[in-house]
Amino acid sequence: MSGTKADGAAVDDGVVDEVLAELAGLEDPKARAVNERHGDDHGVNLGKLRALAKRLRTQQELAYRLWATDDSAARLLAILISRPKAFGREELDTMLRESRTPKVHDWLVNYVVKKSPHAEELRLAWIADPDPVVASAGWALTTERVAKKPAGLDLAGLLDVVEAEMKDAPDRLQWAMNHCLAQIGIDHPALRPRAIGIGERLEVLKDYPTPPGCTSPYAPAWIGEMVRRQNAG
Incomplete structure (x- = not known):
């Protein structure tokens, strides 16, 4: 998932940095330990991540930028703020093959692909x-x-x-x-x-x-x- 899409304005690097910093601030060592036992590699409490997504609302271009970071927490947030029907077939295929951790894989399938044409x-x-x-x-x-x-x-x-x-x-x-x-x-x-x-x-x-x-x-x-x-x- 990369590039600027026609359905969204370009996102300033500063905005991306701010969101990544906020995600980093949500890092919880205990949550990371639990997640790692399930094969995941992030330490963000999912309830807090969902609250952040609710505040950001749907932002397709920001979702593209967050996905491109290759960070699991950022990709989970990208999934929540994306517009499922905006992705092409090949984009979704590429994203699925990039989603090697269980939670990113599951959320991509359940929250995006299932809603896709x-x-x-x-x-x-x-x-x-x-x-x-x-x-x-x-x-x-x-x-x-x-x-x-x-x-x-x-x-x-x-x-x-x-x-x-x-x-x-x-x-x-x-x-x-x-x-x-x-x-x-x-x-x-x-x-x-x-x-x-x-x-x-x-x-x-x-x-x-x-x-x-x-x-x-x-x-x-x-x-x-x-x-x-x-x-x-």
Whole structure:
């Protein structure tokens, strides 16, 4: 993401420096320690970062400049103040491939790509990408379609791929495929027994530590709990 765009005036270097200084002032060593345990490399409390974004409001050109710093906190802020529909397909593809830390990757997919007119085209390209981090974004977009726009998806075919590949997939790709498996089981009763069966056979995330009161990411348990809540409601 670079260059001055027609939909926004050039941003003075001083403005960028001021925002970066404010982000630096939000640095919290305790937050950094927690984030680093999850693979992230910033120490800014996300609640304070969101408050800063709310104050700045949408500023597409400033978002471009912040993204170009290659700093994770600045990129998270860039995502929050950007205009999702302003990005071209190739821009989003490049940004996704630059997003190697989990939080930047997740926010880019959820807050920008999902709202983009290029989301479906990117979903199809990414889900087949040999880079597992990129592929995980494709699976995340597929899960969104399973939940909101399943028409036209080959759900049984998706289960075939999950059954064949999820067990040995790298962590982030495995997590994304598991979410898709669970979503199919939750939203599509005809495929629920098969989804649960796949989860039981593969046992992916079966022993994942889950705090009291939280839902396990183990697909059979996840499906069962969400269906129970649907029926109770």
